[in-house]
Amino acid sequence: MTVNVLLAGIVGSTAYGLSREGSDIDRLGLFAAPTEDLHGLHAPKDSHVTTSPDRTLHEAAKWCRLALGGNPTVMELVWLPDDLYEVRTSLGDELIGIRSSLLSAKRVRDAYLGYAAQQFKRLYDRGDGSFSADTRKRTAKHARHLRRLCHQGFELYATGRLSIRVDDPEAYHRFGDQVAADAMLALPMLKHFEQAFDSTASVLPDQPNEAAAEAWLRRVRAQHYDPRGL
Template sequence: MTSLPLMDNLLLFGMVGSTAYGLAGPGSDVDRLGVYAAPTVAFHGLTPPTGRDATVVSHTPDTTIHEAAKAATLMLGGNPTVNEILWLPDELYEVRTPLGDEMIGIRSAFLSAKQTRDSYFGYAKSQLKRLVDTGQFQSKMRKRQAKHGRHLLRLLDQGFALYATGQLPIRVENPQRYIDFGEAVAADPAAARPALAEAEARFDSVRSVLPAEPDRAAVEAWLLRVRRAHLDPA
């Protein structure tokens, strides 16, 4: 971690990425994601922790920690990566405080139907564009391209599950399916197009259980509880 004091303010912290999905290989990094609460007084000065200043990133190991307000904003925007911290299996959490549990308890409040579809399906389309625009990687880059392929398919599957059921499955059911798909995409990026078309048809075939708009009032109430809990009595 880059900032020891930050550890005292962690609300949620856990292992995400390939380890969480069940897609990690022998050389895979272990990624961690967290949510922290900045002291409330920090928002009263000239340089409150907003934007880039509200995120702490470390590469030893790979770790990203967002301040509570920024994390909530990203989740309300449907960010697939940040959203994961609210849906991890219990054993993947390394820090889980009462306020973190409250955030998990209102995880559905961050969701809306159109935003979920646009975020997951849109992110997968951007992954495909990267693959096609890049073209054939050199052999030493094939591993990276296969990884992009695996995560494209995962985004499509997870996004549809969340859209259709209101639940986000983190660990994939059949890891080999994603591995095989990644290898096929590494050989020919255009091989991803049918999966994208199939996913679009699946989205079109169901009526989402998610609301038209997120419950911003519930999220705001949680954030205010965080601010009260981290208000310096002095």
């Protein structure tokens, strides 16, 4: 598969500083479909997902729509530490440059807390912890995600910045192990951050700046237009 990758890097547990021996390495990126392909009867595929290696690529327009909605997963891509980028183009750097304009208070709050609540539901639905070692391992992972989403989402909401690498990774692993044994131990953290969001004035605007994303996307389309293909 050959695509015009604009920005790509290592995300997930490796980026967070939570990986251990045997952890998968997850990659995320965005690409530009040839502009002439967008004019045909059938739209080109807007995501490519592979395993071995684990990689997800979103087409530029889809990535923008997800980011404008506050999606925590795609948002990581434009806040990675420099050493985790594997592809950086001029258009990718432009996107990093406008990352703050894609944010809005309500969408960040709803997305991050919503994802965290989903993780808690997965924990709660698994019962009292009397399940297999493999299931306990997955449950601990969901608990770590819940903690990370709460901390990162609140940081983004309160400061307008997103730290990808977590503070004190071992605390996340301890939390995961504890919650794997008793899912209800995660509930106080979720409630704490719900209250923290509600009692904190965000630095983010009420609405994202869609015009900035639109202008960037049009530059992408202009650079990837080849009339000879028509």
